[in-house]
Amino acid sequence: MKASIEWDGEQRFRARSESGHEILMDGDRGKTGPSPMETVLMAAGSCSSVDVVGILEKARQAVTGCRVELSAKRAEGPPSVFTEIHMHFIVTGEDVGEHHVERAVRLSADKYCSVSIMLGHSVKVSHSSEVRATGP
Known part of the structure; x- marks a missing residue:
């Protein structure tokens, strides 16, 4: 690359x-x-989102949307590296199983997302998720 x-x-x-x-x-x-640091944060969220959506689609979950809200803390002085990153996934769809979403987020965090796994060697990375039904 x-x-x-x-x-x-x-x-x-x-x-x-x-x-x-x-x-x-x-x-x-x-x-x-x-900024470059915002780009790193967005890359972590994008990488994890790709995994989560792909895993849910393979599990035949009727996903209609996936949003990840990221929050990060940085060190006080230079270099102002990330010290903590939290990713909160909001998955929407019809009858999407919460356990499927939790599993997808866990697999991304532990096995598949190269960006957040790489960051996790020096940053505390945490995850949470919720499922929202689509409809009227």
Whole structure:
């Protein structure tokens, strides 16, 4: 895997992935794009969400939505690394089993999500979930 980062003026940096995708990041408190640390947090949530949805689909759960709300704490001084990350999954669908969602979140956390597992070597990562029925 490869990527490149190019300075785009001020504190903006354009990140390009080997697959041809681009993200604009902003080191000036996220004025014009997410900061690099926000991008790391979003990557952890995205990676876990891919796993959770995939596992639920394989379990034949009628998932219509998946949202993960992330909260993180950072160290006081430089380097201001993450010290804690919490991921709260909200899964919607018809008759989605809560035990299926809990299992999917656990499998992502323990086995599949390379981003959060990597972060978990130095950050306290926790998870929670809830199921919401879709309908009128």
